[in-house]
Amino acid sequence: MQVQVLSARFDIPDANKIEIAKQHGAYATLDKVFAMQPEEIIEVVKASGLRGRGGAGFPTGLKWSFLPKNIDKPVYLAVNSDESEPATFKDRYILVRDPHMLIEGIIICCYAIKSHAAYIYIRGEYTTQVKVLQAAIDEAYAAGYLGDTVAGQDFKLDITVHRGAGAYVCGEETALLESIEGRKGQPRSKPPFPAVEGLYGCPTIINNVQSIASLPFILTNGADAYKAYGTEKSPGTHLFGISGLVKKPGMYELPLGLPLLEVIEKVAGGLRDGRTLKGVIPGGSSTPVLTPEEAQTVTLDYESMAAHKTMFGSGGIVVLDDTVDMVKLVENLISFYHHESCGQCTPCREGLGWMLKIVKKIIRGEGNAADIDLLTELCDNIEMKTVCVLSAACTMSTRSYLNKFRHEFEAYVNGGAPAQAAM
Amino acid sequence: MADKVKLFVNGQEVEVEAGKNLIDAIGAVGIEIPHLCYHPALGADGNCRMCLVGIEDGRPPLVPACKTRAAEGMKVQLDTDKIKKIQRDIMEFELINHPIDCPICDQAGECKLQDYYMRYDGQPSRMTVKPVLKAKKMDFGCGVVHDQERCVLCARCVRFTRLITKTGELGIVNRTDYARVNIFPGRPLNNRYALNVVDLCPVGAMTSRDFRFKQRSWFLTKSPSICHGCSKGCNIYIDHNREKYKDDVIYRFRPRLNEKVNGYFMCDEGRMTYKLENENRLDTPSVEGRETDFNEGVEAIRRAVSQAKKTVILVSPSTSLEQMFALRQFANAINASVCGLSDGYIKKGDGDGYLIQDDKAANRASFALLGIDDTKAGFDAAMNGADLLVCVQNDLGKSLTDAEIDQLLATVKLVVIGNSRIPLAAKAAVTLPVASYSEDTGSVVNCDGRLQRYEVAVVKNQPQPTLIQAVHLLGGEVKNAQEARVGLQAAVPVLQDIDLAKIPAEGIALTDNEVAHVAA
Numbered sequence: 001m002q003v004q005v006l007s008a009r010f011d012i013p014d015a016n017k018i019e020i021a022k023q024h025g026a027y028a029t030l031d032k033v034f035a036m037q038p039e040e041i042i043e044v045v046k047a048s049g050l051r052g053r054g055g056a057g058f059p060t061g062l063k064w065s066f067l068p069k070n071i072d073k074p075v076y077l078a079v080n081s082d083e084s085e086p087a088t089f090k091d092r093y094i095l096v097r098d099p100h101m102l103i104e105g106i107i108i109c110c111y112a113i114k115s116h117a118a119y120i121y122i123r124g125e126y127t128t129q130v131k132v133l134q135a136a137i138d139e140a141y142a143a144g145y146l147g148d149t150v151a152g153q154d155f156k157l158d159i160t161v162h163r164g165a166g167a168y169v170c171g172e173e174t175a176l177l178e179s180i181e182g183r184k185g186q187p188r189s190k191p192p193f194p195a196v197e198g199l200y201g202c203p204t205i206i207n208n209v210q211s212i213a214s215l216p217f218i219l220t221n222g223a224d225a226y227k228a229y230g231t232e233k234s235p236g237t238h239l240f241g242i243s244g245l246v247k248k249p250g251m252y253e254l255p256l257g258l259p260l261l262e263v264i265e266k267v268a269g270g271l272r273d274g275r276t277l278k279g280v281i282p283g284g285s286s287t288p289v290l291t292p293e294e295a296q297t298v299t300l301d302y303e304s305m306a307a308h309k310t311m312f313g314s315g316g317i318v319v320l321d322d323t324v325d326m327v328k329l330v331e332n333l334i335s336f337y338h339h340e341s342c343g344q345c346t347p348c349r350e351g352l353g354w355m356l357k358i359v360k361k362i363i364r365g366e367g368n369a370a371d372i373d374l375l376t377e378l379c380d381n382i383e384m385k386t387v388c389v390l391s392a393a394c395t396m397s398t399r400s401y402l403n404k405f406r407h408e409f410e411a412y413v414n415g416g417a418p419a420q421a422a423m
Numbered sequence: 424m425a426d427k428v429k430l431f432v433n434g435q436e437v438e439v440e441a442g443k444n445l446i447d448a449i450g451a452v453g454i455e456i457p458h459l460c461y462h463p464a465l466g467a468d469g470n471c472r473m474c475l476v477g478i479e480d481g482r483p484p485l486v487p488a489c490k491t492r493a494a495e496g497m498k499v500q501l502d503t504d505k506i507k508k509i510q511r512d513i514m515e516f517e518l519i520n521h522p523i524d525c526p527i528c529d530q531a532g533e534c535k536l537q538d539y540y541m542r543y544d545g546q547p548s549r550m551t552v553k554p555v556l557k558a559k560k561m562d563f564g565c566g567v568v569h570d571q572e573r574c575v576l577c578a579r580c581v582r583f584t585r586l587i588t589k590t591g592e593l594g595i596v597n598r599t600d601y602a603r604v605n606i607f608p609g610r611p612l613n614n615r616y617a618l619n620v621v622d623l624c625p626v627g628a629m630t631s632r633d634f635r636f637k638q639r640s641w642f643l644t645k646s647p648s649i650c651h652g653c654s655k656g657c658n659i660y661i662d663h664n665r666e667k668y669k670d671d672v673i674y675r676f677r678p679r680l681n682e683k684v685n686g687y688f689m690c691d692e693g694r695m696t697y698k699l700e701n702e703n704r705l706d707t708p709s710v711e712g713r714e715t716d717f718n719e720g721v722e723a724i725r726r727a728v729s730q731a732k733k734t735v736i737l738v739s740p741s742t743s744l745e746q747m748f749a750l751r752q753f754a755n756a757i758n759a760s761v762c763g764l765s766d767g768y769i770k771k772g773d774g775d776g777y778l779i780q781d782d783k784a785a786n787r788a789s790f791a792l793l794g795i796d797d798t799k800a801g802f803d804a805a806m807n808g809a810d811l812l813v814c815v816q817n818d819l820g821k822s823l824t825d826a827e828i829d830q831l832l833a834t835v836k837l838v839v840i841g842n843s844r845i846p847l848a849a850k851a852a853v854t855l856p857v858a859s860y861s862e863d864t865g866s867v868v869n870c871d872g873r874l875q876r877y878e879v880a881v882v883k884n885q886p887q888p889t890l891i892q893a894v895h896l897l898g899g900e901v902k903n904a905q906e907a908r909v910g911l912q913a914a915v916p917v918l919q920d921i922d923l924a925k926i927p928a929e930g931i932a933l934t935d936n937e938v939a940h941v942a943a
Contacts, residue, residue, distance in 0.1 A: 167598070184595070189469045189490050343595070343602030344470045349576065350516040353600040357552035374549060381512040384485070385472050 001267055003229065005217050005237045006210065007253040010097040016132050018139040021100040029220040030151045033108050041112035045215065047223035049235035053090075054080055054171075054208035055284060055314045057234075057302045064113050066195035067203050076204040077110050077118040078180065078194075079212055082164050082171035084123055086285035086336060087316035090239035091209035093251050095122070095129040098213070099136035105212035106159060107150055108219055113205055116156045121176050124164045134161055168340035172388045173206040174198075175342065186342045187388035210239060230256035234301035234312070242268040244319035245275065256301040260290075263300060264319055275321040279404070283313020285333055286393030288400030289320075310400070325420050326405040327412055330398055331359045337394035348391035351382040355398065367413045375409075376402050430497040445488035445499060446474055456501065457510060457539050459517075459625045460577035461489035464687045465586060471577050473513050473539070477506050485509075507543070514544035520555040520600065521626075522572045530627030532640035536575070555600050563593075564611025565691060566632040567620060571603045574628035580604060580620035587688065588614040604628070615779060619688045622677055631675070633695070638664055638674045646880035647679055649867055651741050651785040651860055652693030655778050656869030656930075657685035661697070661861055661880040670884045673697045673861060683929045684873060690779050700881070705844045705856040717888070721896045723853045724813070724838050728897070731811035731836070734759035739816035739841075740768055740784030740797065742890065743865025744874075745907035747786075747793050749891045750815060752910065753899030759813075760805040763790045763797030767821025780870050785860075788868035788933075792915050806831065813838045815890065816857075818845045840893060857890045858883075864904050866926065872934035876926035 009015040009024050018026070033041065046061030067075060079102070083091040094102055106118045122130050137159050140146045150157045162180050164170045170179045174188035177199045198204025214236065218226045227235040234256040240263070243249045247269030254263065260280060264270060271277060277292040282300075288310040290298060298308045305312040320329070338352040358375050361367045379395035379402070386392075402409065411418035426441040432454055439448035444467060446456045459471035467489035474488040477500030488499075500506055517536060525531040557571035581593045581604060592612045596605050606612065612620075621629045643662040650657040658681040665671040676697045678689035708720030715723075728734055736754050738747055740763055754761045765784060774781040790797050796805075799822075806812070812835050819828060832850060839851040842859040861881045868874050888896070891903055901907045908923035917933055 169598075189467075189487065338599055341599040343576065343598045343600065346470070346472050346513055346516045346575070349600055349602060350519055353555065354516075354519055354550070354552070361552055371551070381508075381515075385475060385509060385513070387469060 001254055001258060001263065002252055003237050003255055004253060005226075005229065006094065006101070006213055006239060007097075009101065010093060015097060016099055016136055018100055018136065018143055021098065025220075026098075026100040026216075027104050027145055027151065029104065029216050030107060030145070030153075033111060033219055034151065034153045034155070038112045038114055041108065041219065044223050045112070045218060048218045048226040049223075049230075049233070050211060050214055050218060050226065051234065051236075051302065052208055053210035053214070053238065053314070055085065055286075055311070057312055060207060060211050063195070063207070064109075064205055066193070067113055067205065068196055071203055073202040074117065075113055075115040076199040076202055077106065077113065077115045078173070078176060078199060078204055078206045079106060079118060079120045079209055080171060080173065080176060080206055081120050081122040081126070081129075081209045082168075082176060083126075083209070083314075084168040084171050084340075085314050085316060086333075087241065087243055087281060087318045088284045088314040089241040089243075090251055090315060092126060092129055093239060094209055094213045095126065096132050099133045100140065101213045101216055102133075102209060103136060103140050103145065103159065105215040107145065107157060108215040109205070109207065109212055110157050111150075111155060115205070116158065118157065118159045119180055119199070120159060120161045121170070121180060122161060122163055123170075124166045130161060130163055137161065167342070168336075169342045169388070169390055172390065175388070176206065177204065184342075186344045187390075189387050231299075231301045231303070233303050238300070238315045240300070240315045240317060242317045242319070244281075244317070245272060245321040245323070246270065246319045247272060254300065257304075258300050260295050260298045260300055260317070264317075268317075268319070271319070271321050275323065277319070278322050278324055279320040279326070281316075281318035281320070281397075282310050284316040285318070285336065286397050287311045287313040288397055289404060291404050323420055325417065326401050326408045327359065327363055327418070330401045331356070331363060333397060333401075334359055334394060337390065341390060345386035345391070347382040347385045351378055352391060352394055354378060355382075355394075362409060362412045363417075365412065365415065367409075369410070369413055372402065372406065372409045372413065428493055428495040428497075430493055430495065430499060432499045433502045434498075439493050441493060441495075443493055445476060445491050445493055448493035449488075449499065454501070456488045457535075457543055458489060459535055459539075459575055460579065462579050462582075462623060462687075465579055465582040465623070468578055468582065471513070471517075471575065473510065473517075475506070475509050475513075476501055477503055510539075510543040511546060514539055515546065515549070517575050518544075518548070519550045520572070521575075522554075522570075524573070524627075527636075528573065528627040529630045529635055529640070530573075530624070534627060535625035557603060561605075562611070563606055563617075563629075564613060565617030567612055567617055568630045568632050568635060569604065570628050570630070571605075573626050574604055575626050576602055576604065577625060578604075579623040579625065580629055583616075583620055583623055584612070584614070587619075588616050590614040592617075593620070615690050615692065615775070616688055616777075618691045618694055619678070622687075634675045638662075642666075643674060645677075647878070648861060648880050649785070649875050649877040650676060650689060650693045650696065651867075652690070652696040652783065653774075653780040654782040654784055654787060654870035655685065655693075655780050656785060656867055656873065656875050657681075657689040657693055657778060658875070659689060659693075661700075663861075663881050665884075671881045673700050673881060681929055683932070684869065684871075684875070685778055688778065692779070699843065700859050700861045703844045704859070705839075705841055705848055705854060706885075706887070708856060709851075709854045711852055717855070720853060720855045721893070724840075724855060724897055727811055727836055727838060727853060728757055728759075728813075731809075733809040734811040734813060735802075735805045735809045736761045736813045736815060737802070737817045737819060738763055738795065739818070740765045740782075740787040740790060741860075742816050743786060743860070743863070743867055743904075744789045744792070744911060745865050745901075745904040746815075746890045746894075747789055747795065748907045748911050748914070749894050749899055749901035751793055751795070752901055753894050753897065756898065756900065760809075761795050762802045762805050763787075763795045763817075764799060764802035764819070764822055765797055765817060766799060767818070767823075782870065785869075786867040788870070788872060792868065792917065806835070809835060811836050811838065813840065814847060814851075816841045818843070818847060820845060820847050840890070842887070855893060856887045857893050858887045862886060863889045866908075866923065868933060869930075871932070873930040873932050874921070874926060875930035 051057040170185040175185040179185040379399040383395040408418040458474040479498035561569040658679040768784040
């Protein structure tokens with residue numbers, strides 16, 4: 001089931017070094033790229049059907065085409081490497097195992113969108129990753145792939161690595177821009193959208209690391225080669241991070257569209273012996289949980305996830321077995337989003353803390369049925385009333401547990417924790 | 424005239440100004456969109472979410488009104504169940520961690536949380552868990568006291584220090600419900616407009632140390648007036664109250680919107696000049712150091728004037744245009760000279776190019792209109808051979824040293840007519856108290872040549888006569904401000920086309936063609 005498109009050089013020793021990477025094809029596609037017109041590249045990316053790998057799944061080529069035409073301002077690329085969503089651990093592999101794939105992708109993207117300055121916003125906790133990445137960028141400068149004449153062409157490109165300071169919300173694209181500009185990381189109201197008014201007030205494209213890293217393959221092999229993987233509406237491959245209570249948790253590259261249970265069984269080694277499946281978080285902590293019944297029919301692509309009223313998200317799959325206390329899971333979930341709320345909008349700032357206290361009260365055995373209803377209502381009251389979707393990430397997921405595992409909350413309010421299988 | 428667009432609010436067609444955001448545009452026709460963080464002087468921030476409105480067929484269908492421009496044909500929904508529920512929900516979130524200490528909160532009565540709770544919420548609390556506890560009565564400097572628990576994090580104060588004073592002392596530190604407005608440690612508010620954050624704060628989080636716990640806001644009468652702290656003439660409210668068995672006392676000045684003068688703000692020094700109206704007032708006439716009644720004081724001055732060989736009237740550059748005119752007429756009648764020496768009112772370099780001016784006098788521009796000489800040379804020339812000096816409101820001690828004054832008084836008799844017990848009054852043969860500007864009506868011309876009017880705000884239990892009344896009793900022909908205005912109209916060319924009885928709220932610019940415009 002596993003494929004090697006993005007991860008082709010992951011297992012080659014020292015592939016983060018430019019010489020090794022080049023021996024295995026890095027930067028080989030640039031001659032072809034610079035022979036094309038920027039607009040042609042955008043068309044190829046559009047044709048490949050590549051969708052944003054940060055979680056929202058917005059078509060990458062379409063995003064690029066939102067840049068205003070005939071602008072007299074510089075265009076910026078911001079690469080979102082603030083990978084902070086719980087259960088998501090895919091981009092870190094690219095950053096460490098094959099940073100030159102990312103740099104090559106940035107060159108392709110910047111040429112296509114006519115940008116001469118790219119920023120990589122990397123989460124502050126990625127200390128090893130930032131060292132490896134910066135070393136690779138330094139190598140690329142030395143080898144002439146960055147700087148005033150990229151790959152010997154009349155094209156200037158500089159890459160700046162900007163380290164975050166530990167805020168999840170800075171993965172929100174406009175908070176990311178605020179942070180790069182040196183301000184407190186708080187999402188901006190949209191409109192204006194970043195493609196029109198982004199970094200330093202200039203048109204800006206913000207793409208996920210994995211989206212950008214997919215470009216060298218697409219440009220080398222063509223859109224059709226990329227579309228050979230995956231489904232019609234979700235083409236390509238994805239780095240899935242499978243965690244939770246499985247025998248072989250890890251990062252696996254798979255084409256989109258595979259059945260979820262089959263992946264858990266055959267790729268991740270299945271559940272531990274004697275355990276039964278209780279639920280699956282399909283794409284990072286913010287995506288609504290799937291019950292075992294729903295997991296039976298879902299496949300790993302955007303449309304199947306949507307049909308099951310959840311989201312593909314970042315491909316961070318968390319497998320939950322019968323030892324998991326869903327109420328405590330929700331407490332963990334809300335405490336994360338509460339802690340990470342930027343505190344700007346009233347509903348998120350005040351509401352998430354309230355929700356957390358109610359869940360804690362339920363767990364302490366002091367809750368009642370009205371608290372469960374209030375929790376459910378607060379999800380509605382907070383959701384989509386804010387500048388960004390951080391609060392919605394919390395409420396959409398929390399609501400799914402309240403709806404699908406309400407009996408566990410009720411068990412708490414009826415005296416005592418719900419019966420869980422022993423670890 | 425600004426362009427207009429037609430849009431629909433709750434299905435009703437209204438015509439509003441184009442280009443404005445929905446809060447201002449729709450607010451201008453009397454329809455309120457509740458909001459906490461938006462302020463016209465500070466722009467839209469969009470953090471409170473209280474102004475979310477529905478846009479029928481809009482994409483997105485739910486928008487913050489502060490960030491949405493009025494557009495032709497827009498269908499704005501304010502009264503749908505969905506919007507009403509959002510307003511109720513936002514109020515609930517604002518209040519769950521709020522101390523609800525209205526009985527001891529200075530903001531009570533003029534608090535957006537109170538008003539909006541009554542108008543948009545009205546639900547009992549559902550908060551059954553412990554609220555977030557935060558810091559209270561923090562000293563932010565400049566007389567500003569902050570209560571973090573009452574704060575709604577609207578960031579108006581923060582934006583004020585960034586956008587208006589550009590001093591940036593305030594910030595919001597930390598995230599989520601740990602977010603607090605705060606100063607940098609050891610770096611308190613340090614600007615001359617800091618108390619405006621008290622007015623800007625929509626809730627009771629920013630209070631003035633000076634005003635705290637003095638009055639309930641609903642007892643205060645809010646009378647429009649003009650600040651006399653400098654030549655800018657900031658428009659203000661005089662908030663005053665006559666407590667039972669007590670006198671009418673001023674408790675605070677607050678800025679009053681005038682886009683042509685001060686916008687929404689005023690400086691802290693001007694704000695504190697309310698104390699001059701309450702304190703250290705000259706309240707009893709005296710003759711040769713002996714307290715007496717008003718009539719005897721008037722008689723003493725009349726006698727002094729009639730016995731004097733040469734009288735000089737020294738008028739303050741803060742007296743009103745009407746008062747100056749009445750004095751000039753009186754001076755002409757008794758063959759006295761009128762001077763305006765007041766160099767000491769000017770603090771060179773104190774002005775900041777924004778509101779604060781070097782000239783701490785409210786009406787020096789009127790000297791020019793009436794031909795009153797305020798130079799030292801003019802004063803010296805006038806005093807040559809004079810044996811009586813009548814100081815009217817003018818604190819000569821600001822312009823001359825004690826030695827110079829003593830030297831002057833060796834040969835000159837001094838009469839002080841005024842409202843403040845200035846040191847000069849102790850040296851006067853006769854003192855006569857008169858009403859201060861908060862107890863009088865008058866016109867002043869500010870540093871930009873804008874003519875503004877103030878009316879009587881405070882009525883004391885024992886009102887002093889107005890200056891014009893006092894001058895009339897001394898023998899002046901002008902009986903009251905209205906007569907002075909008629910006289911001014913005839914005497915001052917630039918005022919000829921102005922109806923001095925009706926000065927518009929924004930004032931009239933004497934230096935540009937607005938005069939002609941208003942007259943036409």
